[in-house]
Amino acid sequence: MKEKINPLRKYIRNGKLPHFFCPGCGCGQILSYFLRAVDNLQLDFKKIVTIGGVGCTARIPIYLNTDSLHGVHGRTLAWATGIKLYRPDLKVVIFAGDGDLVSIGGNHFLHATRRNLDVTVIMVNNFNFAMTGGQVAPTTLFNSVTMTTPYGSKENTLDVCKLAVCAGATYVSRWSTAKPIQTIKAIKKALQHKGFSLIEILSQCPTNFGRYALKTSDTEEVLKWIENKSILKTKAKKLSEQELKDRFVLGEFIHKKRPVFQGTTFLKEEDN
Amino acid sequence: MDKNLKHKSNRVNSGIHFMLGNYAVVEGALAVGCNYFAGYPITPANEISELMSKRLPEVGGIFVQGEDELFSIYSIIGASLAGAKVMTATASAGFNYMQEGIGYASAVEAPCVIVDVQRCRGENFATQADVMQMRWGASGDYESIVLAPSTAQELFDFTILAFNLAEEFRNPVIVMSETTIALMRERVKIPEKESIEIYKRMYTSLTPEEYLPFKAKNNSPPEFAPIGEGYHNLYTLNYHNEDGTIDWDAQGYKKLYQRITGKIRENKDKICKTELCFLDDADVAIIAYGSEVRPALDAIEMARNDGIKIGMLKLITVWPIHENLIKDIAKNVGRIFAVEMNIGKYAREIERICLPFCPVSHITKNEGIIHTKEEIYKAIKEDLS
Structure with a gap:
């Protein structure tokens, strides 16, 4: 009998599966969603550069059969700028956790969105610093218990999508691992978008966030928690700010055209 | 492009x-x-x-x-x-x-x-x-x-x-x-x-199937394949194998950093550049780098007018340090003066190399301004008297 091989396997770096993610982690799903989007669009994998910084999500690129950079915390967008300006023909995709992108990498994030750098950022939001053992992150909800907030977090939560829209991103949407169809569709849109595109994917971390903040290491329970707190943008419109507190609004927040960043150069004066 | x-x-x-x-x-x-x-x-x-x-x-x-x-x-x-x-x-x-x-x-x-x-x-x-x-x-x-x-x-x-x-x-x-x-x-x-001499980076002639991004001879850099040409290289800070992937291996780690440091350490003679000034007949020598070379040269002229046979090793390459050359000079002079504009940092490195062979005097200045030739000259005179 012929062995069945997953058709997406061709996109995986030789021999690098199984991946190192914890059982139940959303990163494996997101890796798969991304590959489905790429496969569906029939993109040339040779012309894709994937970048990860440090963290669980940042490890997604090391499994992809693309040119990849990895291993420095928070600097993904700085690398991406150098590559993209020198090789505008390449598609640059960044996989970053919430800590990587908006905590240590927050400044780069603000300015790359402001400039409308032509890259796609897939931000996996698992509400904590997972790889280091479950510490509080800018995305952790108020009063959540984490390894560094044993009495509950007393900091407000950062809405990364709102921030991106304000700063000047030109495609922004938020979905969750529990919504694969919408997520894949959003990734496809982002990959086809010229300009700074951000997809925030809410994802379950049963190992750390689940255990400390939700008191469960059951993947399904953590997913349900995300799902119960999620609300579609269209429905959220009818609710007050108070009612939307600690809820995750899902949907597309912006999709528009604006000239992309090219640096100071006479090389390629494209019409945007 | x-x-x-x-x-x-x-x-x-x-x-x-x-x-x-x-x-x-x-x-x-x-x-x-x-x-x-x-x-x-x-x-x-x-x-x-x-x-x-x-x-x-x-x-x-x-x-x-x-x-x-x-x-x-x-x-x-x-x-x-x-x-x-x-x-x-x-x-x-x-x-x-x-x-x-x-x-x-x-x-x-x-x-x-x-x-x-x-x-x-x-x-x-x-x-x-x-x-x-x-x-x-x-x-x-x-x-x-x-x-x-x-x-x-x-x-x-x-x-x-x-x-x-x-x-x-x-x-x-x-x-x-x-x-x-x-x-x-x-x-x-x-x-x-x-x-103008221009060194061109060594690009690989191998195909993506044959190429390994971190495979190189001992003490040499690997051949290069740029991003975007289908070589699917992984560039990670983490320990990486010859194929670029992350997979901890203690002996591999040791070997990787032996090569990365070795390509500089073992090629010192090729990398290090210096200038020898008036060292042929010198009894004592200054070792200096950067702008401090300028007042040092003037001070040498003043000292030579006084009959002090002094020369200078001017370091163009500060790192890696040209250990062998400094050792040779230390063996041939009675004293070395380490001139620099800080609290005396590189002077210690010079001491490390020279001390078995000759004493090292620090001539350092940390006042936000370069030495004058008189200051260096005076320090040399005082030390030798």
Whole structure:
């Protein structure tokens, strides 16, 4: 009998599966969603550069059969700028956790969105610093218990999508691992978008966030928690700010055209 | 990439100029083919970014002013891995931030040139206080190549040399500038385009199926395959195998860093450049680098007029340190004077090498201003009497 091989396997770096993610982690799903989007669009994998910084999500690129950079915390967008300006023909995709992108990498994030750098950022939001053992992150909800907030977090939560829209991103949407169809569709849109595109994917971390903040290491329970707190943008419109507190609004927040960043150069004066 | 360009001005401004030191750096970089530069404002390095922002686009390159020095260093590394010839410039405080990126560039062997115009902490006075940071600033194992110009002409010449070394050894190379020379105007002779030596990075001739991004001979850099050509390279800070993938292996780790440091350590004789001044008949010798070479030379003239047979070893390459040559000199003179503009840092390194053979006197000054020739002369006289 012929062995069945997953058709997406061709996109995986030789021999690098199984991946190192914890059982139940959303990163494996997101890796798969991304590959489905790429496969569906029939993109040339040779012309894709994937970048990860440090963290669980940042490890997604090391499994992809693309040119990849990895291993420095928070600097993904700085690398991406150098590559993209020198090789505008390449598609640059960044996989970053919430800590990587908006905590240590927050400044780069603000300015790359402001400039409308032509890259796609897939931000996996698992509400904590997972790889280091479950510490509080800018995305952790108020009063959540984490390894560094044993009495509950007393900091407000950062809405990364709102921030991106304000700063000047030109495609922004938020979905969750529990919504694969919408997520894949959003990734496809982002990959086809010229300009700074951000997809925030809410994802379950049963190992750390689940255990400390939700008191469960059951993947399904953590997913349900995300799902119960999620609300579609269209429905959220009818609710007050108070009612939307600690809820995750899902949907597309912006999709528009604006000239992309090219640096100071006479090389390629494209019409945007 | 270059074929698409409309050249609006010359890369090589041949001729004789009265030129600011910082501008000489820019002209050197352009002459050797720099095509990507990222910077962030900081005095006294600003003129480098300013002239780059005007000149680099004119010759078909890309200039970016980023949000901080971390952006500068990582964006040049990104461009370098895509095949660009890259540079950034900063001053001491900004150089701190870049250490992280220097560690990464060393680990993935990304050629890049970093200019550090040294200044006193928070103030724009002259110093050579970063000399140890140039060597030891980043975490992890690595070797730096650091060049110390002493004139505007050398800022031009050594910037070219820095690019060539970076491209040859696939390593960060630091041009150790100083407030003294960066903000001084001097005669700079820019040669004809044809006479400028340019080292071309060694690209692989293998196919993506055959190629391993970190496979290299002992003490050598690997051959290069740029991003975007189907080689699917993984450039990670983490320990990586010859194929670039992350998979911890203690012996592999040891071997990788033996090669990354060995390509500099074992090629010292090729990398290290020095100038010998009046050493043939010398009884005592000065060892100096950077702008301190200038008053030191004048002091030698004063001392020789007094009948003191003194010479000087001028270090062009500060790191790696030219151990064998310094040892030879120490064996042949009765005393060595380590001249520098800080609390006495490199002097200790000279002591480490010379002490078994001859005593070392420190002539250091840490007042934000270069030594005068009289100060050096006086210190020598006092020491020898």
